[in-house]
Amino acid sequence: METKTKSIVDDIILATIGAMFMTRERAEQIFEDYIERWEEQKGSRAMIVEDLINRSKEAHEKVEKALSESMKDIVSKLSLARSEDIEKIKKDLKRIEGKLDKLSVKER
Numbered sequence: 001m002e003t004k005t006k007s008i009v010d011d012i013i014l015a016t017i018g019a020m021f022m023t024r025e026r027a028e029q030i031f032e033d034y035i036e037r038w039e040e041q042k043g044s045r046a047m048i049v050e051d052l053i054n055r056s057k058e059a060h061e062k063v064e065k066a067l068s069e070s071m072k073d074i075v076s077k078l079s080l081a082r083s084e085d086i087e088k089i090k091k092d093l094k095r096i097e098g099k100l101d102k103l104s105v106k107e108r
Contacts, residue, residue, distance in 0.1 A: 034052060
C-alpha cells in the first residue's frame, strides 16, 4: 500500500509540474501574440487588456478542470471510502446490532 501511495503522490507532483510548464508555454505564446497585436493596434489598449483578461480566465478554467479530473482519478485509485459508503456501513451496523439485541433477549 505504501508504494502505491508513493506512486500516486509522484503522479500528482508530475502532473502539477506539467500543468505549470504547459501554462507557462501558453502564457508566453499569448504574450507574443499581444506584442504583435500591440504593434498593429497601439490605440486599442483597453481591448487588448480585456482580451488578455478573458484568455487568462479561460486558461485558468482549463487548468483547474484538468487538475480536478486528475485528482478525481487519483482519489478513485486510492480506494478511499466515501461518506455515502461510511453511512451505509453505519446503517448496516445498527441493523445488525438490533438483530443481535433481539437474539440476546430471546436467549434469556
